[in-house]
Amino acid sequence: GAGVSQSPRYKVAKRGQDVALRCDPISGHVSLFWYQQALGQGPEFLTYFQNEAQLDKSGLPSDRFFAERPEGSVSTLKIQRTQQEDSAVYLCASSRLTAGVNTGELFFGEGSRLTVL
Amino acid sequence: DAKTTQPNSMESNEEEPVHLPCNHSTISGTDYIHWYRQLPSQGPEYVIHGLTSNVNNRMASLAIAEDRKSSTLILHRATLRDAAVYYCILRSIYGQNFVFGPGTRLSVLP
Numbered sequence: 001g002a003g004v005s006q007s008p009r010y011k012v013a014k015r016g017q018d019v020a021l022r023c024d025p026i027s028g029h030v031s032l033f034w035y036q037q038a039l040g041q042g043p044e045f046l047t048y049f050q051n052e053a054q055l056d057k058s059g060l061p062s063d064r065f066f067a068e069r070p071e072g073s074v075s076t077l078k079i080q081r082t083q084q085e086d087s088a089v090y091l092c093a094s095s096r097l098t099a100g101v102n103t104g105e106l107f108f109g110e111g112s113r114l115t116v117l
Numbered sequence: 118d119a120k121t122t123q124p125n126s127m128e129s130n131e132e133e134p135v136h137l138p139c140n141h142s143t144i145s146g147t148d149y150i151h152w153y154r155q156l157p158s159q160g161p162e163y164v165i166h167g168l169t170s171n172v173n174n175r176m177a178s179l180a181i182a183e184d185r186k187s188s189t190l191i192l193h194r195a196t197l198r199d200a201a202v203y204y205c206i207l208r209s210i211y212g213q214n215f216v217f218g219p220g221t222r223l224s225v226l227p
Contacts (some may be wrong), residue, residue, distance in 0.1 A: 004160075033214070042204060042217035043161065056213055091160050094179070106215060108160030 002026060004109035006092050011084045012115045021077045021112045025094030031077050033089040034067055043091055049075060082116045089113045121205045126222040129195045137190040137221055139205030143184050147209045152190045154201040200225045
């Protein structure tokens with residue numbers, strides 16, 4: 001399929017463990033977003049990339065969270081020293097257009113569900 | 118980002134029309150109105166968006182009030198597959214982020 005692909009779909013981590021979540025956006029999409037969704041809540045913005053540049057990381061909850069998109073395509077969200085409150089679904093979305101130019105439709109992946117024990 | 122207000126939940130009968138309201142009294146002239154929906158265990162999916170005029174697509178219609186302070190997403194004939202959380206979002210053409218609220222959980226009864 002040509003959609004946004006995220007892996008792993010499910011991850012169980014012990015408290016204090018580091019995790020890495022991967023996002024493969026739709027080919028050619030310039031914009032990439034990461035969101036965090038707690039159970040029963042709407043998605044909360046974490047960070048935004050335009051190509052390889054991380055233009056907004058204001059939503060990252062702490063310095064344990066780090067995201068990168070080194071070649072402007074695949075992105076990785078890394079969480080260091082995981083805590084129980086990090087348990088959530090992490091959603092990746094991509095868009096063909098750059099933000100600020102138009103209201104480009106966001107295409108979301110199915111998410112990576114992280115459970116921290 | 119300007120805020121939106123939606124009912125927490127709504128119910129509809131299958132094959133009947135559904136009108137999902139959204140209030141956005143602080144909308145600015147550069148804010149587009151977007152609707153996304155999220156089916157269980159899936160990421161959100163785009164439904165429709167508009168600026169001032171009413172919009173129709175194969176999924177739904179978007180009716181925007183003349184003063185733009187409210188809008189309504191219309192599903193013409195609800196199916197069981199339309200049971201989801203519907204999010205109304207304002208996004209400026211100058212902004213980058215989509216700010217999701219809690220949305221409206223739509224239940225469709227057979």
